[in-house]
Amino acid sequence: MVIGLMVEVKSNQRVGNDYYLLKIRALELTDSIFPGQFVHLKIGRDNLSFDPLLRRPFSIHDLSDEKDIYLLYRVVGKGTRILTDYKTGDKLDLLGPLGQGFKLDFVSRKILIIGGGMGIAPLYFLAKRLAKQNLLKVLIGGKNKEEMEYFIARFRQADIEFAVATMDGSAGFQGTVVDLWQKDNTQPDYLFACGPEAMLREVQVIAQKKGIPGQVSLEERMACGIGVCLSCVHKTNKGNQRVCKEGPVFSLEEVVFDD
Amino acid sequence: MIELDLTTRLASLKLKNPVITASGTCGYGEELKEYLDPDIPGAITVKGLTIKPSVGNPAPRITETPAGILNSIGLENPGLEEFLATKLSVIGKLNVPVLVNISGHSLDDFAFLAEKLAPYPQIAGLEVNVSCPNLAGGGMAFGTDSELVYRVAYRVKENYPGPVIIKLTPNVTDIVEMAEAAVAGGADIISLINTLLAMAIDIDDKRPLLGNTFGGLSGPAIKPVALRMVYQVASRVKIPIIGMGGIMTGRDAIEFILAGASAVAVGTATLIDPGAVARIIEEIKEYMIEKEIKRIKDLIGQAL
Incomplete structure (x- = not known):
């Protein structure tokens, strides 16, 4: 159960023209994360911010060697625009990991x-x-x-x-x-x-x-x-x-x- | 430290606290259990049920608007037969009263569902949805005509021995007229409000954003409207009211209770914070302690 987990922003940088890379520390989750799963973030200074109201889903982009989670995002609306303002040390309310990831239990060589x-x-x-x-x-x-x-x-x-x-x-x-x-x-x-x-x-x-x-x-x-x-x-x-x-x-x- | 009494009554139903999960935001109770202990809510209202299975509306079914969400799910549900076969046992395991929300396209549909659900003691009561904005050829059409509200209430009562809740739509000129029609038809309880009929347009595509064009607006944006309607109905009608519409916090819930609601339902908040119901109950307790109120019942209608 991973509700209302407050996670720390380690970094949040623009990478290239279109993308931002958000690195968050959530050691409680990292061992149970599979490729293809996502996390659901409540964006806004107040956890009960009404605008944006809903959480925003982000697929897991990578895990660092220190088991930090990387999320890659593009600014497409209000939520992601506000997310770009998050600085190192800021906290985010995270739900996850959610959904079924890629199943890797198959035999294939190509x-x-x-x-x-x-x-x-x-x-x-x-x-x-x-x-x-x-x-x-x-x-x-x-x-x-x-x-x-x-x-x-x-x-x-x-x-x-x-x-x-x-x-x-x-x-x-x-x-x-x-x-x-x-x-x-x-x-x-x-x-x-x-x-x-x-x-x-x-x-x-x-x-x-x-x-x-x-x-x-x-x-x-x-x-x-x-x-x-x-x-x-x-x-x-x-x-x-x-x-x-x-x-x-x-x-x-x-x-x-x-x- | 005062002992708090959160119990409330909705006709013959006794609730241990006044916070109910709203239909369509808690599945059949078990979907939330990882986030919300299903023993915590005062009651659970399960997903809207129709006689036949429904696949719901085309995507996109949801969009966000300022302080609100706009949905056009369209009552996707497995239908009566599958509900009885697989969902009844799920809700039978819950330790709190379970309310089943029913929808139909005709008076006979409502009567039929009421009759079919009557034999099951696992079901504490029916919430009759005369107000879904997302059901073609039915739903809201019933809730906007007081004669039809009366007849739906009457037909369901005729076929169902337990408590019957009529869930009203806000998309009417005179909400009190609809509430009085429900009472005249024999309703035991009134719940309000359902979502407000609304829309959003994608200015890049120059098309309505939702696949179904229109949807139902919920969330904090509609709370003042909901509160006003609960207040108006409570001023005129004697049966208990379940107030809902944008309740995000315990303070919001208290407002509805002061406006005359005997219980409240929480919907949109759960979609953001799956543990919202538990948090709201705690916040209600904090308010009661702060104001030295022992019994939540003493607050009902205090602002009237």
């Missing part, structure tokens, strides 16, 4: 990871875990070089084999990350993906055709984060499933994407 935009954030944590089991390739994509620079640096630093796609061609392959996969012709026997729904839908179609099993992490607008409000449900072949509770990671085969 794993492919495909990430688009902000969806790359949790995949970095996953890739670091998987890298220890070898044979891995990561494909990442975004709008342009500026958006991808941070990730390029991180994957390079971690010595993980990766390739980049950008829509404008300013870094790596010009096109989507799915186009890159098609051209690259990597033949994995298992895959992980996270990114915009349009990308995941394409990944699912191709994987189905080639008979490749895998897992995807989904994003939906969320309120409670603990499975009571049913705001974040997504269609699956077993009916609606809660992204916050049964997810955010689902098997690639079970998710139903609307056209």
Whole structure:
């Protein structure tokens, strides 16, 4: 039970044009965190701040050697804008780790990871875990070089084999990350993906055709984060499933994407 | 140190404290147990039930507005059959009164649900939702017509032996008229308010933000409206009231009790702080100690 845990901000810096990297100390949680899980933060000086009112979910981006948690975020609204004001030593009300992470209990030697935009954030944590089991390739994509620079640096630093796609061609392959996969012709026997729904839908179609099993992490607008409000449900072949509770990671085969 | 008496009565229901979990914000009680001991609330109101299973509305189903949230979940629920098969045993294990919230598309739907739920002692009472803004062809339509409010109350009472709560919508011109219709139909208790019909627009997409276009506004933004309506109804109606709408703290709860509510329900607060109900009960106690009030019952309607 991890309610109302007040955690300390270790650092909160702008990394690249688009992203901020928040490092928090929450040693009570770190041993039970799996890639793909998320934490739910109450942002605002007062814990009962009414504006923003709801918590904000953030996927776990990485764990430091000292077991601090890294969250990567982009300023997209009021909550994330206020979050940029947090300084070292400030406290944040955290609920987590929440949701089901990536399941790593499978036998595979050729794993492919495909990430688009902000969806790359949790995949970095996953890739670091998987890298220890070898044979891995990561494909990442975004709008342009500026958006991808941070990730390029991180994957390079971690010595993980990766390739980049950008829509404008300013870094790596010009096109989507799915186009890159098609051209690259990597033949994995298992895959992980996270990114915009349009990308995941394409990944699912191709994987189905080639008979490749895998897992995807989904994003939906969320309120409670603990499975009571049913705001974040997504269609699956077993009916609606809660992204916050049964997810955010689902098997690639079970998710139903609307056209 | 004075001994505090938090017990309250809602018709034949005795609650150990006046704080109830609001429907749709606590699942079937067990979903919250990691964060809130299910023995703590005065009562638990489970997720709205319809006869047939409902998949709810398309995404996005939620968005935040200043000091409020706008939802269009659309009463996603497993339906009566599945509820009886799997959820009844779950709520049977709870040690506090469990209220089942029911919704329908017709008078017959409400009567049918009432009749089917009547045999189960695990259920302490029914909360009749005549006010959901997210149910096409039903829900709020009933709650905005006093003749229909009367008939829904009457038909449910006719088919259900236990306490019947009519949950009113705020989306009406005269809330007292609706409350009086519920009383005339035989309601034992009135709960109010449900969410306010509202919307948000995405100015980048130039489209309504919610998949269902409209949704229900809840949270601190609606508290003054809810409080006013509880006050108006309490001034005119004799049956007990469950007050709700944006209660985030014990002080908010006290306001509703002073306005005439015999109990309060907490919803949106739980979505942010899953232990909110326990915290609010503690805050009510702090207020009582500070003001040297022994019995919460003594506060009911004091501001009227």
